[in-house]
Amino acid sequence: MGKLIVVGIGPGNYENMTVRADRALASCDVIVGYHVYVDLVKNQYPDKEYLTTPMTKETQRCQMALDAANEGKTVAMVCSGDSGIYGMAALIYELRGESTQPEIEVVPGLTAACSGGALLGAPLTHDFAVISLSDRLTSWEKIESRLDAAAKSDLSMVLYNPSSHGRPDHLRRACEILLRTLPEDRPCGVAQLIGREGENYALTTLGQLKDTKVDMFSTVFIGNEMTKVIGNNLVTPRGYRNV
Amino acid sequence: MGKLIVVGIGPGNYENMTVRADRALASCDVIVGYHVYVDLVKNQYPDKEYLTTPMTKETQRCQMALDAANEGKTVAMVCSGDSGIYGMAALIYELRGESTQPEIEVVPGLTAACSGGALLGAPLTHDFAVISLSDRLTSWEKIESRLDAAAKSDLSMVLYNPSSHGRPDHLRRACEILLRTLPEDRPCGVAQLIGREGENYALTTLGQLKDTKVDMFSTVFIGNEMTKVIGNNLVTPRGYRNV
Numbered sequence: 001m002g003k004l005i006v007v008g009i010g011p012g013n014y015e016n017m018t019v020r021a022d023r024a025l026a027s028c029d030v031i032v033g034y035h036v037y038v039d040l041v042k043n044q045y046p047d048k049e050y051l052t053t054p055m056t057k058e059t060q061r062c063q064m065a066l067d068a069a070n071e072g073k074t075v076a077m078v079c080s081g082d083s084g085i086y087g088m089a090a091l092i093y094e095l096r097g098e099s100t101q102p103e104i105e106v107v108p109g110l111t112a113a114c115s116g117g118a119l120l121g122a123p124l125t126h127d128f129a130v131i132s133l134s135d136r137l138t139s140w141e142k143i144e145s146r147l148d149a150a151a152k153s154d155l156s157m158v159l160y161n162p163s164s165h166g167r168p169d170h171l172r173r174a175c176e177i178l179l180r181t182l183p184e185d186r187p188c189g190v191a192q193l194i195g196r197e198g199e200n201y202a203l204t205t206l207g208q209l210k211d212t213k214v215d216m217f218s219t220v221f222i223g224n225e226m227t228k229v230i231g232n233n234l235v236t237p238r239g240y241r242n243v
Numbered sequence: 244m245g246k247l248i249v250v251g252i253g254p255g256n257y258e259n260m261t262v263r264a265d266r267a268l269a270s271c272d273v274i275v276g277y278h279v280y281v282d283l284v285k286n287q288y289p290d291k292e293y294l295t296t297p298m299t300k301e302t303q304r305c306q307m308a309l310d311a312a313n314e315g316k317t318v319a320m321v322c323s324g325d326s327g328i329y330g331m332a333a334l335i336y337e338l339r340g341e342s343t344q345p346e347i348e349v350v351p352g353l354t355a356a357c358s359g360g361a362l363l364g365a366p367l368t369h370d371f372a373v374i375s376l377s378d379r380l381t382s383w384e385k386i387e388s389r390l391d392a393a394a395k396s397d398l399s400m401v402l403y404n405p406s407s408h409g410r411p412d413h414l415r416r417a418c419e420i421l422l423r424t425l426p427e428d429r430p431c432g433v434a435q436l437i438g439r440e441g442e443n444y445a446l447t448t449l450g451q452l453k454d455t456k457v458d459m460f461s462t463v464f465i466g467n468e469m470t471k472v473i474g475n476n477l478v479t480p481r482g483y484r485n486v
Contacts, residue, residue, distance in 0.1 A: 016261050114357070153392035155392070
């Protein structure tokens with residue numbers, strides 16, 4: 001019987017993969033994924049059959065993986081970050097429907113909230129919201145209501161997909177929404193190319209972030225009312241020092 | 244020069260640790276942590292000096308780790324889940340202050356949103372909020388405002404620390420707040436003992452969850468308006484099938 005393993009590979013480098021993800025990729029027959037993610041693992045696991053599709057062909061890619069598993073192969077579908085959070089696991093469950101074949105296993109991976117947070121310091125010590133600024137699959141009205149709700153309830157935030165060629169002004173629009181509630185000097189950070197060549201980060205404020213250009217390899221962190229800069233790190237205290 | 248590495252070990256088992264976390268624990272001199280988390284790694288890394296403190300002595304534990312690093316040792320402070328999300332990284336940065344010694348490295352780990360989500364299926368495909376129901380370090384009013392904001396803006400939710408001996412009714416109170424906005428039949432899930440012996444999960448609805456007893460080893464997932472049960476899994480579609 002074949003099996004489909006949906007593998008979150010984390011930010012991209014081998015060190016940030018889990019032992020379980022490594023074992024899944026080492027033991028499978030076929031690796032399926034968006035070509036950029038497949039390229040991240042190809043050197044580590046050279047002796048595999050590889051299947052790729054372009055970026056927007058998610059349904060085709062997942063069906064290809066299910067078909068290969070139904071042919072009796074052990075198939076790993078690679079997702080960057082986590083396998084579930086903005087990943088392919090849901091679509092694979094949807095496409096399989098009420099069938100129990102092929103077997104599906106979901107292997108979690110480090111999402112950018114974890115890996116980017118560690119790079120910046122400790123911005124997410126406390127409650128937070130993860131919000132994507134891509135309106136390809138969500139209405140902008142809904143994104144706006146989520147940003148507004150998070151700001152008003154003092155949630156820290158992680159903004160995924162803050163920019164792309166088709167929507168260069170989304171981060172500016174998001175900052176304008178947040179600035180209705182939050183102060184200009186709220187500490188923020190931008191993590192870039194986490195776990196990949198050129199990894200770096202910058203600390204900033206919400207007011208400055210509004211006029212900052214970020215690319216599609218960036219993840220943006222917005223502090224809550226306790227967040228501060230210590231040395232060169234973004235830190236949200238949890239409150240232990242007062243206990 | 245000594246160094247302090249804050250290591251997120253993930254849910255508890257070796258397989259769900261990252262390669263980087265494994266290497267940090269294998270190469271350090273001293274492992275510091277809350278005794279429950281230390282017990283999770285002790286068998287894997289037997290030849291280390293171990294330092295532990297009880298649960299509520301977080302400041303003492305972090306200072307002990309900093310002191311050992313300042314003595315020239317390579318010290319790993321272990322946190323369950325991620326090192327930053329409800330972890331010790333922030334307190335360590337706070338205690339070090341503006342000093343640059345000892346060097347601090349934060350190694351991210353799988354937080355329960357990722358590891359529990361993978362166990363349940365794919366409940367967090369889309370935007371979500373992570374909220375702790377512990378009011379030890381946060382006012383209940385703030386927790387309530389965050390639950391309310393997340394419900395009103397259709398964020399999926401992950402509830403950490405849903406219960407403990409001192410606050411057995413927090414999940415019930417949280418559900419009552421959510422039910423002001425969300426329907427009784429909203430799909431939910433509870434993940435227990437993720438990555439440990441006895442790992443299991445249950446699917447339920449928000450109405451039933453209100454009357455469900457959970458323990459401190461549980462993580463609770465609340466779906467958004469698109470979340471559904473497929474087979475025996477909790478799945479939040481992202482919308483790819485409509486593209």
